Amino acid sequence: MSAPPDRRELPLSGSGAHWAGAGAEERAAGAQRRDGDGAQQLPAGSPGEHPPVATATASTAIDLLYWRDIKQTGIVFGSILLLLFSLTQFSVVSVIAYLALAALSATISFRIYKSVLQAVQKTDEGHPFKAYLEMEMSLSQDQIQKYTDCLQLYVNSTVRELRRLFLVQDLVDSLKFAVLMWLLTYVGALFNGLTLMIMAVVSMFTLPVVYDKYQAQIDQYLGLVRTHINTVMAKIQAKIPGAKRKAE
Numbered sequence: 001m002s003a004p005p006d007r008r009e010l011p012l013s014g015s016g017a018h019w020a021g022a023g024a025e026e027r028a029a030g031a032q033r034r035d036g037d038g039a040q041q042l043p044a045g046s047p048g049e050h051p052p053v054a055t056a057t058a059s060t061a062i063d064l065l066y067w068r069d070i071k072q073t074g075i076v077f078g079s080i081l082l083l084l085f086s087l088t089q090f091s092v093v094s095v096i097a098y099l100a101l102a103a104l105s106a107t108i109s110f111r112i113y114k115s116v117l118q119a120v121q122k123t124d125e126g127h128p129f130k131a132y133l134e135m136e137m138s139l140s141q142d143q144i145q146k147y148t149d150c151l152q153l154y155v156n157s158t159v160r161e162l163r164r165l166f167l168v169q170d171l172v173d174s175l176k177f178a179v180l181m182w183l184l185t186y187v188g189a190l191f192n193g194l195t196l197m198i199m200a201v202v203s204m205f206t207l208p209v210v211y212d213k214y215q216a217q218i219d220q221y222l223g224l225v226r227t228h229i230n231t232v233m234a235k236i237q238a239k240i241p242g243a244k245r246k247a248e
Helices: 005-011 015-019 024-029 052-065 070-089 094-123 140-164 170-192 195-215 213-238
Strands: none
Touching: 052 070, 052 195, 070 094, 070 195, 140 170, 170 213, 195 213
């Protein structure tokens, strides 16, 4: 029996890698997919490697999605859900205003409490938030450049992929994309954007854990589905003129 895949690879696999398997020419020019360490290489011929900020961000996201720190993940998960549910009941402006008022109420109350306590005890501990006020929060030029390079990489990769799909470089992939968009019209008719976001967040924080626990069973059923889909697509390719892929 083969060894199970590295957990760091699990959230990075999916439909994105499926769309990127077009042909040898596109893969040679496009970005290579993530390796086992979660790092991503730049397109062929790039002068440098992928910004290290992407690796650190991916590692932190994986730790959150796999609930490796239950307290931290619970706070993040609960905060996101609370924000999304609030947006379903109130406008964005109202949610921002209420959050700001809640934060100000907490900080002002704590500031007054510490001032009164220092006056009663006749101590001089200083401002209760002094450590946070003196904390360096500005982004350096190098950090901005790292985030910009990371964003540029994903934007360029997305633009190249959309160009390939809309200009029908590969007929089969363009047909798959068209079917996906057609299915999304029904999804959009049933759910609004916020509902889809809530479902996506819940799935992000539950599916990786479920897959990690029942990996063997899920892989078995996914293999059957993938084989059936490949068989159907092979029949479609054989019947549609020009749908066959170029030999790699």
